[in-house]
């Protein structure tokens with residue numbers, strides 16, 4: 721496992737391909753960010769390190785997308801939301817729960833789709849499901 725990858729979005733998705741949800745922690749002020757950033761927006765420090773999230777959290781806000789970009793049209797309607805991770809970072813993502821379950825405060829956990837493609841690099845996508853789903 722290579723934790724020496726640069727704190728970029730590309731690295732973030734490389735970790736997703738390994739089913740790991742990673743963010744960055746500012747060594748100067750302790751701010752935790754997801755997706756990762758190389759510059760801390762709170763104190764301006766560039767001294768950041770990788771931190772792995774448990775992948776659990778709560779739904780803070782959401783909206784339901786009916787007209788999706790073509791890549792996601794087959795999934796529409798679907799919900800996207802902001803998840804407050806247990807560690808405190810706020811991560812936007814797709815929320816895959818039934819419409820009846822969709823509510824603010826719902827306990828969620830992360831899951832991953834591995835995308836296999838002829839094109840390099842192959843990548844992965846993360847989304848959230850109910851915390852108590854198998």
Ligand SMILES: [Zn+2]
Nearest residue numbers: 746749760763
């Ligand atoms: Zn900072």
